[in-house]
Amino acid sequence: QVQLVESGGGVVQPGRSLRLSCAASGFTFINYGMHWVRQAPGKGLEWVAVMWYDGSHEYYGDSVKGRFTISRDNPNNTLYLQMNNLRVDDTAVYYCARGIDDPGAFDIWGQGTLVTISS
Amino acid sequence: SYVLTQPPSVSVAPGQTARVTCTGNNIGSKSVHWYLQKPGQAPVLVVYDDSDRPSGIPERLSGSNSGNTATLTISRVEAGDEADYYCQVWDNSSDHWLFGGGTKLTVL
Numbered sequence: 644q645v646q647l648v649e650s651g652g653g654v655v656q657p658g659r660s661l662r663l664s665c666a667a668s669g670f671t672f673i674n675y676g677m678h679w680v681r682q683a684p685g686k687g688l689e690w691v692a693v694m695w696y697d698g699s700h701e702y703y704g705d706s707v708k709g710r711f712t713i714s715r716d717n718p719n720n721t722l723y724l725q726m727n728n729l730r731v732d733d734t735a736v737y738y739c740a741r742g743i744d745d746p747g748a749f750d751i752w753g754q755g756t757l758v759t760i761s762s
Numbered sequence: 763s764y765v766l767t768q769p770p771s772v773s774v775a776p777g778q779t780a781r782v783t784c785t786g787n788n789i790g791s792k793s794v795h796w797y798l799q800k801p802g803q804a805p806v807l808v809v810y811d812d813s814d815r816p817s818g819i820p821e822r823l824s825g826s827n828s829g830n831t832a833t834l835t836i837s838r839v840e841a842g843d844e845a846d847y848y849c850q851v852w853d854n855s856s857d858h859w860l861f862g863g864g865t866k867l868t869v870l
Binding site: 704 | 810
């Protein structure tokens with residue numbers, strides 16, 4: 644079935660780096676734009692980044708621009724989020740999501756991976 | 763930057779109709795998408811492009827969008843509809859996707 648599975652979350656100190664992965668299965672990965680969305684504890688959803696289906700375009704939310712980098716490995720059906728210079732307010736559950744008819748809705752979501760930034 | 767505003771909470775009795783609003787400047791010119799999220803779970807798309815439903819979403823959930831307000835309507839509300847509901851748009855001036863703050867639906 645169509646599925647997204649995130650991994651790579653954990654506890655890291657402020658200023659350090661972390662890379663998240665999102666493994667896709669059950670659909671033709673290269674046909675879809677892919678997004679990262681995060682949710683701080685007890686808070687709402689915040690869009691983080693997108694990479695177009697072919698990797699030709701990438702955009703970032705204002706709070707992560709210059710620190711986070713989205714990338715994808717189409718042959719291996721995997722989406723990544725490289726997070727550098729992490730801050731306490733980056734603490735959140737990070738979801739990957741599939742975009743439909745970009746710039747459209749997100750129809751498939753992973754279960755999320757928790758990132759905790761703490762000294 | 764573009765802002766989406768939702769009421770923090772909406773309460774409704776079982777069997778009644780709940781309406782969750784999402785306001786934004788001339789939001790009627792944008793495509794609005796709606797998600798529900800239950801505690802500890804990932805969001806689920808329930809309405810896209812203002813009023814279309816993904817397969818598996820019941821007809822009791824419907825969407826509309828005009829002027830400065832988009833609305834998610836849930837008819838014949840059930841206890842299982844209790845969730846947080848989020849609206850979303852794409853802002854073409856910034857190439858950003860934006861979410862509203864979310865509305866907690868409580869079934870009395």
